[in-house]
Amino acid sequence: MKSLTIRNLSKTYFDLYAGTNHTAIHDVSLEVAEGDFVAVVGPSGCGKSTILNMIAGFIPLSGGEILVGGRPVKGPGPDRGVVFQSFALFPWKTVLENVAFGPKMRGVGKAEREAIAREYLALAKLTEAANRYPNELSGGMQQRVGVVRALANNPDVLLMDEPFASVDAQTRMTLQEELTRIWQEKRPTVLFITHDVGEAVFLANRVVVLSKGRVLDDIGIDLPRPRSWDALNEDADFKALSNRVLQLVRSA
């Protein structure tokens, strides 16, 4: 695991319909320390997914730089694991093969990479599903596979793009609790994108509020871990922090 540094990042699109340049990201700087968990929250269209796509290397930057462990990144790479809102599993591979994909790309032998995959599947309570295909699983289980597929490749930074936005509310709460548990166990460096304020406060050590392509505020979340919804739902500190972030997002 390594740190993630974003310096003076900007992104400008040419808007085909308006015929003008549109700046989606203005001069964003952000530091995620090694082993830290930072959530970026903001209304739709604030540019949070654009930032993640640039960090992942899916789209080019217009300005600034992105460093992982102090080294600039260029294009997609296994140093940055990504968890997608749409899960993006390989439908033609079993759950085990999906999770073993990253190690396979690194040239890890079949027996060893399957052992790695099984270890991570156990971490997400997916051992039973190893030989099933993604379409045979519920959305919640598919995204568990998505999370451990990224983790099993041992990335320096884990990028999560609204990963729980397309599962039902109960499943989402379970997945959030499991993610905090897995994070405490493996301590990956995480950048988590969401529009859900409660989710951001529940999961992260720091919540960055983004508005119109600019960082509005950066709030430390000093809630004790392990975190669970049963404990935090009625917790005064959790409510106060959530309200504070919500006010910022609404003012944005």
Added chain:
Amino acid sequence: MRSRQRFLSGLLFLLPFAVLLVLWAVLVPWFDVNPRLFPRLSAVAEAGVESVRDGTLVGHIGASLLRVLVGTVLALVVAVPLGIAMGVSPVVSIFLTPLFRFFSVLAGIAWIPIATLWFGYGFGAITFVIFNAVFFIVTYNTLLGVSTIPPAVRNAAASLGAGRWAMLTEVLLPGALPNIVTGIRTGLGFAWRGLIAAEMIATNVGLGYMLFVARDFYRTEVIVLGMIVIGVLWLLLDRLLLAPLERATIERWGMVQRA
């Protein structure tokens, strides 16, 4: 339970044919139909036994199947890589899609005149017709298959460390496979029809030729025998080879409703 269901559905499939055979066996002698217009069932059966015994039927079937095999394999070898290469680039795919759609629906038989001019009568011309019937449809379907792979899935592979070769073999090819298999199934259907037509015109061996020559001697029992063989062969090919292949990929992976 499952095997019982399959047995029943097989029985239901065969039942109408059995009724048809019975009607044929009864009605044709009853009305004393001129054998030059339509043969009796017994005559077709005798012709079948005879042509198996003297080896002519096997020779015709072998010639026809070989042409289909060679034409199809050649078409796949060219079509799949081409379709993937085209599908990877949105610009190329948008530009070429209309052309491949046009040639996909152009009947295979329409190629026969030009095929005989280019290759003369025989194996080359007929294989060319098969090649075209399979090539355009499979290329088009491969292209379609690649372009329907969600960008997030390709991004996921890239961020897990997949290089160009792994992207091709682990993502693009399997991702397009359901479409490719559907293309092969449709293309072979067209190829089979085109084959029979081409063999009537451009060769001296094969099932189509067998039908066409029998007509010159008023051997309706051979014509009908040939028609039955053509139909049965296609059903066997489609039901035992192509349909299971399609099911294995599409249903297993749940990629039917993928858009």
